[in-house]
Amino acid sequence: xxxxxxxxxxxxxxNRKRTIITSASIFFAIFFAIVxxxxxxxxxxHMIHQSIETYTGFLQLQSPDYFDEPGxxxxxxxxxxxxxxxxxxxxxxxxxxxxESFALASIxxxxxxxxxxxxxxxxxxxxxxxxxxxxxxxxxxKIMDEVYKxxxxxxxxxxxxxIYENASFNSLNKISLNCGIDDQEILEKIGKITAFxxxxxxxxxxxxxxSDRLSKFMxxxxxxxxxxxxxxxxxxxxxxxxxVRGIVxxxxxxxxxxxxxxxxxxxxxxxxxxxxxxxLAINLHDNSEMLVVQKSLSxxxxxxxxxxxxxxxxxxxxxxxxxxxxxxxxxxxxILYVIVFFGIFGTVLMMIAERKREFGVLNAIGMKKRxxxxxxxxxxxxxxxxxxxxxxxxxxxxxxxxxxxxxxxSGETAKMYEEMGYEAVMPMASFxxxxxxxxxxxxxxxxxxxxxxxxxxRKLKLMKALRA
Amino acid sequence: xxxxxxxxxxxxxxESEVKVHAVNGVTLDFEEGEFAAIxxxxxxxxxxxxxxxxxxxxxTSGEVFVGGTKMNELKGEALTDFRLNNIGFVFQSYxxxxxxxxxxxxxxxxxxxxxxxxxxDARTEELLKSVGLGERMNARPAKLSxxxxxxxxxxxxxxxxxxxxxxxxxxANLDSTSTETLLDIMEKLNKEENITFVFSTHDARVVKxxxxxxxxxxxxxISDIRKNGGExxxx
Numbered sequence: 001x002x003x004x005x006x007x008x009x010x011x012x013x014x015n016r017k018r019t020i021i022t023s024a025s026i027f028f029a030i031f032f033a034i035v036x037x038x039x040x041x042x043x044x045x046h047m048i049h050q051s052i053e054t055y056t057g058f059l060q061l062q063s064p065d066y067f068d069e070p071g072x073x074x075x076x077x078x079x080x081x082x083x084x085x086x087x088x089x090x091x092x093x094x095x096x097x098x099x100e101s102f103a104l105a106s107i108x109x110x111x112x113x114x115x116x117x118x119x120x121x122x123x124x125x126x127x128x129x130x131x132x133x134x135x136x137x138x139x140x141x142k143i144m145d146e147v148y149k150x151x152x153x154x155x156x157x158x159x160x161x162x163i164y165e166n167a168s169f170n171s172l173n174k175i176s177l178n179c180g181i182d183d184q185e186i187l188e189k190i191g192k193i194t195a196f197x198x199x200x201x202x203x204x205x206x207x208x209x210x211s212d213r214l215s216k217f218m219x220x221x222x223x224x225x226x227x228x229x230x231x232x233x234x235x236x237x238x239x240x241x242x243x244v245r246g247i248v249x250x251x252x253x254x255x256x257x258x259x260x261x262x263x264x265x266x267x268x269x270x271x272x273x274x275x276x277x278x279x280l281a282i283n284l285h286d287n288s289e290m291l292v293v294q295k296s297l298s299x300x301x302x303x304x305x306x307x308x309x310x311x312x313x314x315x316x317x318x319x320x321x322x323x324x325x326x327x328x329x330x331x332x333x334x335i336l337y338v339i340v341f342f343g344i345f346g347t348v349l350m351m352i353a354e355r356k357r358e359f360g361v362l363n364a365i366g367m368k369k370r371x372x373x374x375x376x377x378x379x380x381x382x383x384x385x386x387x388x389x390x391x392x393x394x395x396x397x398x399x400x401x402x403x404x405x406x407x408x409x410s411g412e413t414a415k416m417y418e419e420m421g422y423e424a425v426m427p428m429a430s431f432x433x434x435x436x437x438x439x440x441x442x443x444x445x446x447x448x449x450x451x452x453x454x455x456x457x458r459k460l461k462l463m464k465a466l467r468a
Numbered sequence: 469x470x471x472x473x474x475x476x477x478x479x480x481x482x483e484s485e486v487k488v489h490a491v492n493g494v495t496l497d498f499e500e501g502e503f504a505a506i507x508x509x510x511x512x513x514x515x516x517x518x519x520x521x522x523x524x525x526x527x528t529s530g531e532v533f534v535g536g537t538k539m540n541e542l543k544g545e546a547l548t549d550f551r552l553n554n555i556g557f558v559f560q561s562y563x564x565x566x567x568x569x570x571x572x573x574x575x576x577x578x579x580x581x582x583x584x585x586x587x588x589d590a591r592t593e594e595l596l597k598s599v600g601l602g603e604r605m606n607a608r609p610a611k612l613s614x615x616x617x618x619x620x621x622x623x624x625x626x627x628x629x630x631x632x633x634x635x636x637x638x639x640a641n642l643d644s645t646s647t648e649t650l651l652d653i654m655e656k657l658n659k660e661e662n663i664t665f666v667f668s669t670h671d672a673r674v675v676k677x678x679x680x681x682x683x684x685x686x687x688x689x690i691s692d693i694r695k696n697g698g699e700x701x702x703x
Contacts, residue, residue: 003579363548364551
């Protein structure tokens with residue numbers, strides 16, 4: 001065995017260039033496949049994190065009819081007992097009660113249909129954390145002229161800032177990343193000029209938080225009062241006056257055009273549905289256990305009163321978007337590997353064709369064809385492993401760094417990302433199974449590419465081989 | 469004791485609807501310890517005969533017995549195993565494994581036989597010393613001369629302790645000095661260890677050393693002469 005392995009290792013270096021070229025093709029295929037897939041999966045994780053983990057929750061408890069007919073009349077009764085029964089599940093990280101409905105918002109001559117999200121102010125901070133999205137800086141175009149004049153910015157910096165005119169920011173860090181301004185002093189000055197006051201809701205607050213785009217459409221300022229009117233529980237009339245406490249920038253442009261947060265008690269009062277909820281958003285410790293937890297929670301609940309839905313059910317568009325995009329990536333990787341496969345196949349074919357006589361001699365002196373095939377397989381495994389291991393090693397630091405420190409986009413690209421509702425970052429997935437699968441794919445490719453050539457060893461005609 | 473028995477061996481090739489009888493009814497025996505040369509012009513059938521005796525080629529008809537075993541009945545791995553344990557081969561163009569050293573090439577067949585590293589080491593050293601390559605054991609074939617490579621090939625052929633050694637034109641690619649050295653070594657091994665050697669050759673120097681000379685023409689044996697007062701057989 002040792003001698004066979006040694007022989008195989010030395011054999012692959014008989015044609016050094018060919019071995020290096022074949023291994024290099026595997027190296028590059030693995031490297032690009034890992035990096036590309038890591039970016040893809042990292043982006044999907046990030047999309048899920050933004051849309052699901054920090055907004056809707058991985059699971060939602062609803063009334064059985066709510067899924068088909070979402071409305072206040074299909075809400076359910078909320079009690080501490082129910083909340084405890086959910087929170088007591090070992091896999092549940094947090095359960096957050098919500099009342100979600102619609103209303104007509106109006107101020108002055110402006111009015112618009114909006115979405116109302118009644119939240120438990122304290123608990124929601126641990127899920128969607130609206131306070132994090134509070135607008136703290138606004139690049140009003142009038143103020144920005146002043147910024148350009150007094151700060152002595154470079155042309156590039158001004159160009160980057162101009163892209164963001166009328167934009168809102170949650171932090172100075174975000175301004176720095178998006179606008180590409182590194183100078184702390186300048187940032188602080190910009191912060192002072194563009195500062196926007198606003199505060200988060202308090203428990204049982206009777207005020208509201210308004211989404212950024214909606215606030216701009218309605219020309220709302222902090223302290224303004226918004227009139228909300230709508231249909232409450234069981235057809236009752238819902239109407240009220242709500243002072244604006246703060247503006248929140250919601251990553252999704254669609255929601256940013258229409259969302260209003262108010263405290264849960266105020267929302268229940270507004271819609272006339274005390275102790276009722278439309279949804280209970282649930283996040284988990286381990287998201288991969290989602291389906292198991294969904295099943296286990298469902299089995300512990302009265303299914304006539306409650307159902308547990310997972311995010312793929314209540315957000316099929318996100319699921320389909322990810323699946324559709326993922327297929328594109330997989331197709332690219334398949335094409336990459338098919339090209340490499342034929343490279344490996346050609347190498348095995350040549351290796352066998354040029355050593356026909358040697359195989360004949362080895363068989364003549366007593367080496368079984370089985371053992372000959374074994375030597376060729378080991379040679380191919382060596383070539384495959386060389387490419388695969390070096391490819392994995394070379395891509396590891398990139399994957400690690402890309403995961404720990406995602407690429408922050410700036411300028412036009414960042415704005416484009418944010419307009420699509422995504423944070424302007426390009427994270428990479430960690431060392432998940434996709435990483436190790438590349439090695440498995442190479443092993444399968446090597447075995448597949450060796451299959452046909454190995455058959456020619458099995459059918460080797462001794463005399464023909466000796467005369468080759 | 470008979471090591472090889474050949475009975476009415478024939479090999480016919482069908483070339484363009486014309487039958488060519490490469491070996492045409494050869495019957496022959498080789499005793500243990502013989503040092504025999506099969507001679508004849510090119511295309512006379514000597515290599516084909518040797519290939520069939522060595523189990524490398526299938527006869528059209530006839531039988532070959534090696535140590536009492538009918539070799540024609542063996543197929544596939546059984547035949548490969550039989551060759552491994554009973555027959556040593558020396559080829560015209562040496563055919564050493566280029567990536568293995570002289571020592572590794574020699575012990576290779578013993579490893580195939582499943583012998584331990586210790587047994588292999590001892591016998592390999594002994595064999596390479598006996599062919600005069602004790603100092604070049606760690607050299608790869610590319611670093612050895614043609615004569616040295618052929619001596620390694622002889623050591624390899626002997627390593628498995630075969631019943632006999634078949635050497636097909638072993639001196640064809642060697643200069644006269646290397647040929648003399650190689651023949652002396654093989655003759656010495658034949659005399660001292662009673663190893664049977666069967667050559668196919670054109671080389672007069674091999675014929676001179678051989679104690680039995682079988683002449684073959686058109687696939688038939690036309691003479692079989694034992695030099696130590698032996699007989700002449702016409703097939």
